[in-house]
Amino acid sequence: MTDAATLESFRLADSFLPVGTYTVSYGLEQFIQDDRVEDPADLEALLSTYLRQQVGPAELVALRAAHAAAIDGDFDAICRADRRLSAVTLAAEFRESAQQSGDRLLSLQTELRDEALLDRYAERVDANDAPGNYAVVLGVATGLADVPVREACLLCCHGFVTGLLGAAQRLLSLGHTDAQRILADLRPVMTTAVEESADRELDEMTPFAPLVDVLAAEHERAERRLFAS
């Protein structure tokens, strides 16, 4: 990796990146509300489910396809991956959250980089012709910045977990050390999720976490909530 690519990946992995991560909990808020997540061990187990059942078999597959398509300049392949990811994401709130943060990242990247592909993709998303999912935008951004695909996938996992840990700190009395420990403990799970996503084609996305879907559905109707998902 060149220094520029490494620094770009640090920037994209940083919770300082203004993509609204602080507004999403992907159902975690409801798990806490339902007393299903009460301590760091519960949280780590649930995050591990997200990585193994959702991020790995869906987001990372789309990210890989978008990354490859960005390098090849294959615009249609980016949109295919994007639409496919939305079609397999059944929880409405998750689609909304992924599109909102995707939208923010895409407008940020189009401001920062002079790439025709990004502009064209942004136009397509604006025209509601492609959903603009975060994982797909991240795949395009990392592909164009020469961040290798494995690092891009790890970056996506890291970003997802830190986002949810941040949410957990506000929802649970989770200390900084516990949060860092969970992040470190989940490393092997992230690696497995990344490796298992490698051989999947776009039509082999099989996210499966029905209880997450049910709690996300309850969250959609929750009266008091801090997070958009």
Place this chain on the structure above:
Amino acid sequence: MAADAPHPAFEGYATEAVPQAAVGSPGKDGVLELTFERTAEGTTLVHDYATVPFHISGTLGHDPHPDADTVFIQSPTGGVAQGDRHDVAITVGDEAIAHVSTQSSTKVQSMTCNYAAANTTLSVGAGGHLDYVPEPTILHADSRYLQELTVDLAPGATAVVSDVVVPGRLARGERFEFERYLSRVRGTGPDGLLFEDATHLTPEDGDPTAPGVLGEFTVYGTAFVLAPDCDETELSDALHEVVTDGEARAGATALPNGAGVAVRALGDRAETVQATLHAAWDHSRQELLDVPAPSGRKY
């Protein structure tokens, strides 16, 4: 003496195994085709073709909707065995209304080699409606089952498609002892893919009872209420209210691409999950057809 030998002279023969019928041989490659059309009398089953293990004994006329027709798919066999490849195609013509179910649970038998697969294609014509609500699939120990279902909707078509999976013969304490279960439900419309849902369980490699997956529950089911012309947010809210009333833990969410609503239900027994999905089906039918759902009684 071997248990089933009728005479000592036959004892040696009786110990010999009978090789199983091969993949693709008669009885292993069941085909079922049903075509419903709208006629002057309402909906009529205009074409039906069934090979073992599928059997059809005509239509039933008990649907609350006067123009609807019903078929319960029967099976003369004990269930789905290794090497079975089933192919089901159900077509509902423009403006026709059909309800198709199975007579009893689909039991996927234990396997020592190969696998079993079922491919189901549903298509609903313009202004037509299909309810495809089979009884649960029960996965016996060591079974390997692949289920692919595609539902294609013409403009103005609607459908309710449900799927319930029971991970073992629960009453005998068998649960999550099957080897692999992969079920994919795909919805398509005039513009292509609307949504796809996959259930892929391999209990040996990943704990199905992990938090967020099935948690403390055993039985899992989903009802897809497909109504692309409907306000899916409104329908989703209404269905959510209906399904949170029951014993099962359930929720409703709007499907991607405005396809309709998915209702997921988790429970400890097939009956509670089925009851919750039936409530969703009933509400959807009231919304879409102005009639309740049939009772679901099969005897």
